[in-house]
Amino acid sequence: MTRYILRRVWYMLLTLFIIATASFFLMKILPGSPLNAEDKLSEEQKEIILEKYGLNDPVPVQYAKYLGGLVQGDLGVSFKFDNTPVTQILVDRIGPSALLGFQALIVGSILGIFLGLMASIFRNSPIDFSSTIIAVIGTSIPSFVFAGLLQYVFAVKLGWFPVALWGTFEHTILPTIALAIHPLATAARFTRTEMVEVLHSNYIITARAKGVAESGIILKHGLRNALIPLITVLGPMAVGLMTGSMVIEQIFAIPGIGEQFVTSVMVNDYPTIMGTTLLFAFGFILIILIIDLLYGLIDPRIRLAGGSK
Amino acid sequence: MSKLLEVKDLKVSFNTYNGEVHAVRGVTFDLNKGETLAIVGESGSGKSVTSNAIMRLLPEPHGFIKEGQILLEGVDLAKKSMKEMQKIRGKDISMVFQDPMSSLNPTMKIGNQIMEGLMKHQNMSKTEARKTALELLTLVGIPRPDVRINQYPHQFSGGMRQRVVVAIALACNPKILIADEPTTALDVTIQAQILELMKSIQQKTDSAIIFITHDLGVVANVADRVAVMYAGKIVEIGTVDDIFYNPKHPYTWGLIGSMPTLDSNDEELFAIPGSPPNMLTPPVGDAFAARNQFALEIDTVMEPPMFKVSDTHYAATWLLHPDAPKIEPPDAVKHRMQGFAQTGTKGGGKR
Ligand SMILES: Nc1ncnc2c1ncn2[C@@H]1O[C@H](COP(=O)(O)OP(=O)(O)OP(=O)(O)O)[C@@H](O)[C@H]1O
Ligand SMILES: [Mg+2]
Numbered sequence: 001m002t003r004y005i006l007r008r009v010w011y012m013l014l015t016l017f018i019i020a021t022a023s024f025f026l027m028k029i030l031p032g033s034p035l036n037a038e039d040k041l042s043e044e045q046k047e048i049i050l051e052k053y054g055l056n057d058p059v060p061v062q063y064a065k066y067l068g069g070l071v072q073g074d075l076g077v078s079f080k081f082d083n084t085p086v087t088q089i090l091v092d093r094i095g096p097s098a099l100l101g102f103q104a105l106i107v108g109s110i111l112g113i114f115l116g117l118m119a120s121i122f123r124n125s126p127i128d129f130s131s132t133i134i135a136v137i138g139t140s141i142p143s144f145v146f147a148g149l150l151q152y153v154f155a156v157k158l159g160w161f162p163v164a165l166w167g168t169f170e171h172t173i174l175p176t177i178a179l180a181i182h183p184l185a186t187a188a189r190f191t192r193t194e195m196v197e198v199l200h201s202n203y204i205i206t207a208r209a210k211g212v213a214e215s216g217i218i219l220k221h222g223l224r225n226a227l228i229p230l231i232t233v234l235g236p237m238a239v240g241l242m243t244g245s246m247v248i249e250q251i252f253a254i255p256g257i258g259e260q261f262v263t264s265v266m267v268n269d270y271p272t273i274m275g276t277t278l279l280f281a282f283g284f285i286l287i288i289l290i291i292d293l294l295y296g297l298i299d300p301r302i303r304l305a306g307g308s309k
Numbered sequence: 310m311s312k313l314l315e316v317k318d319l320k321v322s323f324n325t326y327n328g329e330v331h332a333v334r335g336v337t338f339d340l341n342k343g344e345t346l347a348i349v350g351e352s353g354s355g356k357s358v359t360s361n362a363i364m365r366l367l368p369e370p371h372g373f374i375k376e377g378q379i380l381l382e383g384v385d386l387a388k389k390s391m392k393e394m395q396k397i398r399g400k401d402i403s404m405v406f407q408d409p410m411s412s413l414n415p416t417m418k419i420g421n422q423i424m425e426g427l428m429k430h431q432n433m434s435k436t437e438a439r440k441t442a443l444e445l446l447t448l449v450g451i452p453r454p455d456v457r458i459n460q461y462p463h464q465f466s467g468g469m470r471q472r473v474v475v476a477i478a479l480a481c482n483p484k485i486l487i488a489d490e491p492t493t494a495l496d497v498t499i500q501a502q503i504l505e506l507m508k509s510i511q512q513k514t515d516s517a518i519i520f521i522t523h524d525l526g527v528v529a530n531v532a533d534r535v536a537v538m539y540a541g542k543i544v545e546i547g548t549v550d551d552i553f554y555n556p557k558h559p560y561t562w563g564l565i566g567s568m569p570t571l572d573s574n575d576e577e578l579f580a581i582p583g584s585p586p587n588m589l590t591p592p593v594g595d596a597f598a599a600r601n602q603f604a605l606e607i608d609t610v611m612e613p614p615m616f617k618v619s620d621t622h623y624a625a626t627w628l629l630h631p632d633a634p635k636i637e638p639p640d641a642v643k644h645r646m647q648g649f650a651q652t653g654t655k656g657g658g659k660r
Contacts, residue, residue, distance in 0.1 A: 201411060202406060202408060202411040202412045203411065203412055203413055203414040203415070205366060205406065205412070206404075206406060206412045206413065206414070206474070206477070207414065207425075208366055208398065209364060209366060209398055209399060209403060209404040209406075209478075210398065210399035210403070210425055210426045210429075210477060211394075211395045211396060211397070211398040211399035211400060211426060211429055211430060212395070212399075212425060212426075212429070213395055213429075214391070216425075220417075221414055221417070224416050224417075225414070225415065225416055228416070298416070299415075299416060300415070300416060300418075300461040300463070301415060301461070301463045
């Protein structure tokens with residue numbers, strides 16, 4: 001098992017290196033420069049700034065410097081934002097994003113699984129139909145529309161929650177819901193489909209023939225088997241949360257990574273863009289690793305495949 | 310002999326988009342303590358539906374018992390609620406299914422799958438149940454049960470899985486074991502092993518077995534009595550000897566006549582032409598008439614009742630009516646009947 005994890009970590013590092021390289025060169029190819037907007041600077045001043053940030057060095061030298069910094073955990077210094085180290089910016093901003101993402105994932109998957117389960121048990125009942133409607137709405141309406149709607153109804157009109165910004169738990173509720181609706185819909189749809197299929201399988205009949213009570217059939221024999229395929233969509237779901245956070249954080253003015261990313265792109269703050277990209281990439285890869293490990297935990301057929309051999 | 314199970318005029322239907330499928334149309338039979346009754350018949354004749362009805366495992370409400378009684382020691386199972394059935398299934402009656410590859414829960418250790426019934430029906434503690442599960446695994450011939458008990462189904466071969474399924478079914482010493490084509494999905498040598506296993510276990514536990522198959526060859530080896538089903542009805546029922554030495558129904562002739570033989574490969578087969586009727590609209594009269602070369606005129610008008618051949622032997626064909634012409638089984642069937650007598654298919658059974 002440890003060997004398996006070590007190997008995976010090695011692949012992770014390799015992937016990160018490739019992404020770092022790709023994003024570095026993409027930044028170089030992109031038109032525009034961090035100085036574009038500031039027309040008031042004289043040529044001389046611009047020259048000084050370019051020199052200061054090493055932007056006049058040949059590209060290979062810049063690349064080597066960048067990698068050298070990366071290895072030491074130094075993502076460079078932001079071109080904007082008062083020359084703060086990028087690492088510092090990310091550390092300051094990861095809290096709200098992580099909290100939101102976590103809350104949304106928990107709320108979305110638990111409610112979604114519950115909803116899908118109910119729909120599968122009470123098939124073709126009002127519960128089933130409402131679950132389908134929620135699933136359709138959740139998957140088809142973009143989260144920013146939903147976020148705006150929530151903001152308008154529950155914050156502006158009803159005044160139950162703060163409109164935006166960050167601080168207390170109340171501030172997290174609306175963005176969490178906005179972010180959770182998509183994973184909730186996915187989980188509900190998936191759970192229902194899988195449960196219906198699983199409940200028709202032969203081993204469920206075997207369990208019934210043993211005299212297992214209906215609750216045991218559904219929870220002990222059904223749900224676990226239905227959840228295995230759900231793990232496969234957990235990955236895309238979590239990725240959706242990360243990208244979704246860029247929009248949601250912007251709408252609710254939450255000082256998180258997503259909002260930072262969007263702002264940095266607007267002003268061509270290369271080091272911050274690259275740092276954020278790397279962080280996102282790291283998040284994705286980590287999630288994939290966790291999902292693979294989770295798979296082994298829940299599905300005995302996969303458990304031994306990579307590990308003890 | 311005491312009657313353990315009496316099925317009386319059982320009718321089972323399925324409501325489908327096309328209408329009502331009359332899958333079982335009045336089945337009557339008894340099962341005595343400790344005996345093995347084989348139910349044979351073509352695909353679609355209603356064997357599985359009959360056994361699922363006894364277990365009340367029909368996909369209710371669209372599959373339902375329309376009429377009839379299923380008396381287990383005098384108590385009608387057809388009237389039980391699902392809650393009450395949960396106490397009977399796995400305890401009084403249990404079942405072994407056709408496909409061992411899919412009839413075990415892939416994410417549950419086989420030990421737990423065996424222990425589940427024990428803990429529910431016998432109120433055993435986990436430790437007791439585990440001990441019993443180990444004994445059961447030994448009983449069904451699984452080597453190294455102490456290791457195997459912690460493994461998952463995918464770590465077992467098909468034959469071994471079927472042994473596990475048998476262990477699960479036997480866990481609570483059921484009065485009746487229903488085996489629905491338990492060996493069809495297995496290769497021949499494994500088939501023989503599983504049959505052997507079931508026979509030896511029956512001798513130890515004295516449970517009655519309903520053995521469903523479409524392989525008459527297997528029947529002679531395992532059964533005491535045989536019920537032949539066609540289009541949702543039992544058309545002939547009797548002891549193994551009755552059915553193999555003195556078959557009366559042309560459909561039974563067809564089944565026997567289409568059995569492969571070893572002695573001569575050029576011997577003609579007496580196969581049954583055509584295909585079974587559509588159970589959405591079962592034919593009037595004898596359902597077998599259309600495929601029966603010996604059909605009488607009355608067959609298309611009126612359904613034959615069960616004629617008594619002997620105390621143990623009944624068949625539903627107008628050919629047994631006193632006024633009917635005397636018709637002998639075709640030669641291919643006779644040859645096989647003689648073959649049974651020579652090789653002693655008789656007593657291939659247990660007693
Ligand atoms: N769920 C169902 N819905 C509708 N019709 C069904 C259903 N289950 C069985 N039937 C019908 O009932 C009839 C009897 O089927 P059954 O499964 O009992 O046959 P069988 O004798 O067990 O055949 P086999 O040897 O193939 O297992 C068939 O005509 C089948 O189409
Ligand atoms: Mg069947």
